[in-house]
Amino acid sequence: KNYVFSTHDTHSELCDAIRIAKGYRKEKWGYFLRAESFYNVATQEEEYADITHPSAKYHEKSHGESFLALAQNNMNPNGLYLFDEPEAALSPQRQLTLLMQIYRCAKEGAQFIIVTHSPILLGIPDADIYCFDNGCIHLCEYEDTESYQVTEMFINNRQMLLDRLLTD
Numbered sequence: 383k384n385y386v387f388s389t390h391d392t393h394s395e396l397c398d399a400i401r402i403a404k405g406y407r408k409e410k411w412g413y414f415l416r417a418e419s420f421y422n423v424a425t426q427e428e429e430y431a432d433i434t435h436p437s438a439k440y441h442e443k444s445h446g447e448s449f450l451a452l453a454q455n456n457m458n459p460n461g462l463y464l465f466d467e468p469e470a471a472l473s474p475q476r477q478l479t480l481l482m483q484i485y486r487c488a489k490e491g492a493q494f495i496i497v498t499h500s501p502i503l504l505g506i507p508d509a510d511i512y513c514f515d516n517g518c519i520h521l522c523e524y525e526d527t528e529s530y531q532v533t534e535m536f537i538n539n540r541q542m543l544l545d546r547l548l549t550d
Contacts, residue, residue: 412461412462412463412464413456413457413461413463413464414463414464414465414466415452415453415456415463415464415465415466415468416465416466416467416468417449417466417467417468417469417470417471418466418467418470423440423452424440424441424448424452425441427440427452428440428441440452445471446471446472446473446476447476449468449471449472450471450472450476450479450480453465453468453480453483454480454483457483457484457487457492458487458492459487459490459491459492460490460491460492461487461492461493462492462493462494462495463484463487463492463493463494463495463496464494464495464496465494465495465496465497465498466497467497467498467499468480468496468498468500468503469498469499469500469502469503474502477500477502477503478502480503481502481503481505481506484496484503484506485506485507488506488508498529499529500529501527501529501530501533504524504527504529504530505524505530511523511524511527513526513527513528
């Protein structure tokens with residue numbers, strides 16, 4: 383939390399249109415995490431460590447395991463969490479682990495805003511899913527997401543799809 387570093391600006395103009403405003407709830411904790419900046423976060427965490435806040439030594443773990451550990455170590459009830467494509471660092475099995483942690487914290491009052499293409503993370507029970515299609519933002523059902531539909535199509539028709547895609 384409160385790490386400051388700068389990398390190449392790759393954000394979209396959407397960030398200029400979104401504001402997070404405080405409401406009646408007082409979040410006790412919050413975190414922004416994106417897979418692309420994880421290495422920098424892990425490095426800062428080591429540099430800021432001291433006797434009262436020892437380092438979790440994320441660089442000593444695999445990328446996926448350290449990313450999951452960072453997420454789990456920083457999620458608490460009654461917090462606000464912004465995750466940008468967390469699946470990029472995680473295997474499908476570890477995405478299920480993250481799904482369980484998110485669901486557990488959400489049941490205890492935490493709020494999550496997650497940008498994802500993962501059909502696993504999109505499947506979090508009771509989640510509101512917003513799709514960004516052709517400049518429009520709208521609520522959609524899990525089964526109507528492109529991520530779900532493409533994954534379902536591949537699983538159910540793998541050979542036919544591969545034949546079409548890979549034959550000249």
